[in-house]
């Protein structure tokens with residue numbers, strides 16, 4: 001009787017051990033599958049985000065004007081302030097970019113450029129643009145960048161605006177200035193393209209443009225880029 005009971009206890013112990021091993025195996029199997037599913041979901045999410053970004057990117061165009069050289073008496077820029085913001089937008093969005101360049105370059109002297117810009121504005125006559133303009137119909141979002149000149153958009157940017165139709169598109173302005181903020185420029189954009197959707201833009205003092213990366217990135221992030 002004692003012997004039988006000892007045998008019985010051993011069998012029960014062995015069965016319990018097998019049960020424990022099976023449970024542990026089952027637990028490991030379920031966990032492994034769940035981890036795999038999570039990894040698959042994450043990968044799919046990344047792939048689809050990449051897809052969305054690349055699809056959107058092909059619909060975005062960055063257009064900007066910027067003047068390097070003598071930015072102010074005694075201040076010489078190797079790259080214009082607005083160009084630096086455009087560079088960062090391109091880096092983040094990967095969008096196509098078009099720089100508006102005058103057919104006849106602006107004077108090297110800051111003072112002469114200021115006088116010329118004043119004349120252009122008074123005469124409502126924008127200078128001609130060098131090269132072919134991009135086909136804006138291919139894009140639905142246009143980042144439009146410019147320095148503030150005489151409290152408004154430089155007339156050469158008006159030349160661009162007069163030659164394209166940005167109505168029914170999304171325009172995201174960005175601008176640099178000495179102290180005027182946006183000046184009249186947002187009203188100008190709205191009056192030229194009343195049917196465009198104007199999204200929150202970015203403006204900064206020119207002297208801070210070279211160190212504006214974090215601010216530009218955060219603005220773009222808020223816009224969904």
Ligand SMILES: Cc1cc2nc3c(=O)[nH]c(=O)nc-3n(C[C@H](O)[C@H](O)[C@H](O)COP(=O)(O)O)c2cc1C
Nearest residue numbers: 066067080081082147150151176177178179180206
């Ligand atoms: C012709 C001219 C007119 C300007 N007019 C203004 C102005 O009305 N208000 C202002 O805040 N800054 C004015 N500025 C300063 C520029 O907006 C500023 O330096 C800007 O950062 C230049 O950008 P860029 O280097 O991309 O050309 C003017 C500069 C120039 C050359």
